[in-house]
Amino acid sequence: MRQVKTAECNGPAEAFDVARVREDFPILGESVHGKPLVYLDNAATAQKPRSVIERVAGYYETENSNIHRGVHRLSELATRAYEDARGAVRRFLNAAQDREIVFVRGATEAINLVARCYGGVNLEAGDEVVISAMEHHSNIVPWQLICQEKGAVLRVIPVDDRGDVVMEAYHRLLGPRTRIVALPHVSNALGTVNPIKEMIADAHRAGIPVLIDGAQGAPHAAVDVQDLDCDFYAFSSHKLYGPTGVGVLYGKAGLLEAMPPYQGGGDMILTVSFEATEYNALPYKFEAGTPNIAGVIGLGAAVEYLTGLGIEAVAAHEDRVLAYAVERLTCVPGLRLIGTPARRASLVSFIFGDVHAHDIGTILDQEGIAVRTGHHCAMPVMDRFGVPATVRASFACYNTEAEVDVLAEGLERVRRLFDGV
Amino acid sequence: MSDLRDLYQELILDHNRKPRNFGPLAGANRSARGVNPLCGDKVAVHLHVEDDRVTGVSFEGTGCAISIASASVMTESLKEQSCDHARELFERFHQMVANDDGGNDGAGMGKLAAFAGVRDYPARVKCATLAWHTLRAALDGEDKAVSTE
Ligand SMILES: Cc1ncc(COP(=O)(O)O)c(C=O)c1O
Numbered sequence A: 001m002r003q004v005k006t007a008e009c010n011g012p013a014e015a016f017d018v019a020r021v022r023e024d025f026p027i028l029g030e031s032v033h034g035k036p037l038v039y040l041d042n043a044a045t046a047q048k049p050r051s052v053i054e055r056v057a058g059y060y061e062t063e064n065s066n067i068h069r070g071v072h073r074l075s076e077l078a079t080r081a082y083e084d085a086r087g088a089v090r091r092f093l094n095a096a097q098d099r100e101i102v103f104v105r106g107a108t109e110a111i112n113l114v115a116r117c118y119g120g121v122n123l124e125a126g127d128e129v130v131i132s133a134m135e136h137h138s139n140i141v142p143w144q145l146i147c148q149e150k151g152a153v154l155r156v157i158p159v160d161d162r163g164d165v166v167m168e169a170y171h172r173l174l175g176p177r178t179r180i181v182a183l184p185h186v187s188n189a190l191g192t193v194n195p196i197k198e199m200i201a202d203a204h205r206a207g208i209p210v211l212i213d214g215a216q217g218a219p220h221a222a223v224d225v226q227d228l229d230c231d232f233y234a235f236s237s238h239k240l241y242g243p244t245g246v247g248v249l250y251g252k253a254g255l256l257e258a259m260p261p262y263q264g265g266g267d268m269i270l271t272v273s274f275e276a277t278e279y280n281a282l283p284y285k286f287e288a289g290t291p292n293i294a295g296v297i298g299l300g301a302a303v304e305y306l307t308g309l310g311i312e313a314v315a316a317h318e319d320r321v322l323a324y325a326v327e328r329l330t331c332v333p334g335l336r337l338i339g340t341p342a343r344r345a346s347l348v349s350f351i352f353g354d355v356h357a358h359d360i361g362t363i364l365d366q367e368g369i370a371v372r373t374g375h376h377c378a379m380p381v382m383d384r385f386g387v388p389a390t391v392r393a394s395f396a397c398y399n400t401e402a403e404v405d406v407l408a409e410g411l412e413r414v415r416r417l418f419d420g421v
Numbered sequence B: 001m002s003d004l005r006d007l008y009q010e011l012i013l014d015h016n017r018k019p020r021n022f023g024p025l026a027g028a029n030r031s032a033r034g035v036n037p038l039c040g041d042k043v044a045v046h047l048h049v050e051d052d053r054v055t056g057v058s059f060e061g062t063g064c065a066i067s068i069a070s071a072s073v074m075t076e077s078l079k080e081q082s083c084d085h086a087r088e089l090f091e092r093f094h095q096m097v098a099n100d101d102g103g104n105d106g107a108g109m110g111k112l113a114a115f116a117g118v119r120d121y122p123a124r125v126k127c128a129t130l131a132w133h134t135l136r137a138a139l140d141g142e143d144k145a146v147s148t149e
Helices: A018-023 A048-062 A074-095 A107-122 A143-148 A167-173 A197-204 A253-258 A293-309 A309-330 A357-366 A377-385 A401-417 B002-005 B010-017 B065-078 B082-098 B108-118 B122-140
Strands: A101-104 A126-130 A151-159 A178-184 A210-213 A234-235 A247-251 A269-272 A277-279 A336-339 A346-352 A373-374 A390-396 B030-036 B043-049 B052-060
Touching: A018 B082, A048 A074, A048 A269, A048 A293, A074 A101, A074 A247, A074 A293, A101 A107, A107 A143, A107 A178, A107 A210, A107 A247, A126 A143, A126 A167, A143 A151, A167 A197, A167 B043, A178 A197, A197 A210, A210 A390, A247 A253, A247 A309, A293 A309, A309 A346, A309 A401, A346 A401, A357 A373, A357 A390, A357 A401, A357 B002, A357 B065, A357 B122, A377 B122, B002 B108, B010 B065, B010 B108, B030 B122, B043 B065, B052 B082, B052 B122, B065 B082, B065 B108, B065 B122, B082 B122, B108 B122
Parallel strands: A126 A151, A126 A178, A178 A210, A210 A234
Antiparallel strands: A101 A247, A234 A247, A269 A277, A336 A346, A346 A390, A373 A390, B030 B043, B043 B052
């Protein structure tokens, strides 16, 4: 994916040695139904490199302890590892300060946090929240909940037949009652890369802050939150080669400072009495209770792994495989791509004749191919394109053109079984 | 291909291509809707019940081959059966595909036995049972008359 202003597609193609990258991922040696695993469900969750697996195990074997609490040696080690991970994430996003990085459970929780703590304070009856028609449910429902509570209105930017947001409609939706805009960096159902830098600037001209759901963006693009100038950026560790149960909310310090805490508990306070509680400084104000320490440390290792490969090199490699997939699948008779956006990253969604996506998924599974089938937690997108479900093949740094061929051959098998398609 | 043929038997592919008793049911007096929230499959089952017998049955909906074929074969197996027998078929069908209570191989269940292969595909059990759960809801929703066109 080409994104932000970073040197794009730098480095020659040969520099990326996918065979060597594959060796970093133990699970890629597995077979499924006697066939080599072809893992094309990376948008659901990515596989983990050995360095992440070993880092998490190493933490439990040599450092396990609670953080920010003990004066003993292990607690010091664990605290340092946890805070080092925050630093790694800050550098990864090019955030200005460590305290702008809040660890949460995942993109879902990050968005809920902003909806509740920012929306909860800033939304009044008649105010508006703008999202797009290509959202994952996790960037719809939290806003619906807070809008219902406050009597605010959810406004939706339409998506055109290719799967791009309609920019004129977006501009019209930005009005005096708009309090926040929440957009996906990359659509998990269509693969659309949204022109978020431009859309953020548009909203800012009207004085409106923007949250970017980066669940599908951060794993595939160099993200520079200062260059984007986004107010919030959310992503999940597990889609970025890290452990499940951890995610990141980046927020501009000024905004986070002004927001009330999300949950109450230990670690998020300075002093507590029964009369009043003084909240801790950022980011701890938003990290109540014992966090997923091992997960955060694993995420730090994942970020380092990805940075080591070079996010631009990874993106360039993925773009090559993706371009090949689009070309190859377009040649499969009866196959229709759902979403043909101007800019695409990391995934293709399609239907095949009138064979239902689940049947395709089961047949491909017998070939060792893991794809996602269904509505991808984006039912409004399915409605928009008039399909109940799609098959989605999504790519990561370790996927190859040869795997795309296996997928295409698998589809021929579907055709044979279903008598022609 | 042998494994997959156990699942996608000719009978199933045929009922998926040409679902039987598909559409609204004139004179239906019981009806229920079912969805599988995981995959978005939707089905509606319409019944005409008289003297505790299923005298008319149809279904509508969208879904995968397993769910459409299961609904289609189900409707065929219900006609002129007593409501009690329909409930019993539900139990036996569920036992067969979900492999619960030790499972069963579908002996004596006629065409429904074609779905025995589903038990080897746990992710697909819900596809096969969606119509049946909806049927049971329709049977239980006594005298919930639906308007017919
Ligand atoms: C675009 C998008 N947003 C949000 C999410 C939610 O991520 P998580 O389930 O890890 O919180 C996903 C995950 O599928 C996604 O694809």
